[in-house]
Amino acid sequence: MSELLSRSHALALDAADPLRGFRDEFLIPRHDGGEQTYFVGNSLGLQPRGAQAAVQEVMGQWATLAVEGHFTGPTQWLGYHRLVSGQLAQVVGALPSEVVAMNTLSVNLHLMMVSFYRPTAQRPVILMEAGAFPTDRHAVEAQIRFHGFDPADCLVEVQPDEADGTISLQAIEQAIGSHGARLALVLWPGVQYRTGQAFDLQAITTLARAQGANIGFDLAHSVGNLPLQLHEVAPDFAVWCHYKYLNSGPGAVAGAFVHERHHRDTTLPRFAGWWGHEEATRFQMAPQFVPSVGAEGWQLSNPPILGLAPLRASLDLFQRAGMDALRGKSLALTGLLDSLVQARLPHVLERITPADSERRGCQLSLRVIGGRERGRALFEHLRAVGVLGDWREPDVIRISPTPLYNRYQDLHRFVDEVDAWVGR
């Protein structure tokens, strides 16, 4: 075996890793007296140590200031959502005015479609991927029906055209081209949750806009995983959640992006609420809705401050590490995992995520050769020994090494445990 695939090389990489200190900023779950080997940042990121202090701060303000907490001090609740906008904008490559932390992903997807899915008899179609995350499929179908159209006619799903269930840019181009004049909206993922395929957001945006369609992205598996340039790429909107790679806790407050070109468009329909009203006159409590300029204008309610607090702690870590450095380590981690699996487990695991690192983030989706029963048995074995991935029916284990808290040696732990199970 090549020296590069040895455990001692992995230990050397860990020792030389400039980001290695970030692992200590997280609470690592325990297993059998040691640390669990956690590869599920794609599903629920680990808890940053700073999260508890951020929540405690709000609890303290509530205890001592009560209603005055809305207007007192640098972390007053009135503008609390804005405390995260600057750092969040850096993570997604946007202007601070283009992002807002609010609601949850599915809610934000509906709110964005209210504004950016505006079907007409000539242009009623939403184009999306086949096999999308269920909430996206449900929301799209519901929106089409809400406008009095028929999903059988107005929902176009692009089928995977590549051997492992991934979708080529050519297939997307062909679909957008052939439905062009009827397209109202293209809704696309940044990274596909099941296969781990990353898409070329710029190319898809350009294709959609060339046909006169709106374009929105679901970035649930992209944010905090890949560097993004949303302002430059210039989709109409994007939505994401913060509990996956953004490590902000179960059911964390989610995010939304609205491109600057829409910020002053008062003709856009939106489901308005008082927290989207411009701040200067909000408390005059007048009946007429005057939206805040920017993504903030899509807010409905005064935000759950306790829910936003952990996001501040998490974003501090992203700010300190930087998305480019994180992506650099992520490429090395996932590249090593891929090499180890190809070299040592070709008879057990088959990667369905693209081989090209430009076409994936940190996640590798590994199909267990031999079918569902064998796959479940392997997955349960890994869980029993404290190596946590996640399971996707019928036979896929997803392993997502994240650069903030995973180490190169963790990859050996995974491969060694699979090896041991096979050799039993």
Ligand SMILES: *Cc1c(COP(=O)(O)O)cnc(C)c1O
């Ligand atoms: C995780 C995920 C969701 C989750 O939606 P919630 O509203 O946060 O429950 C939606 N879409 C995609 C693509 C996801 O990966």
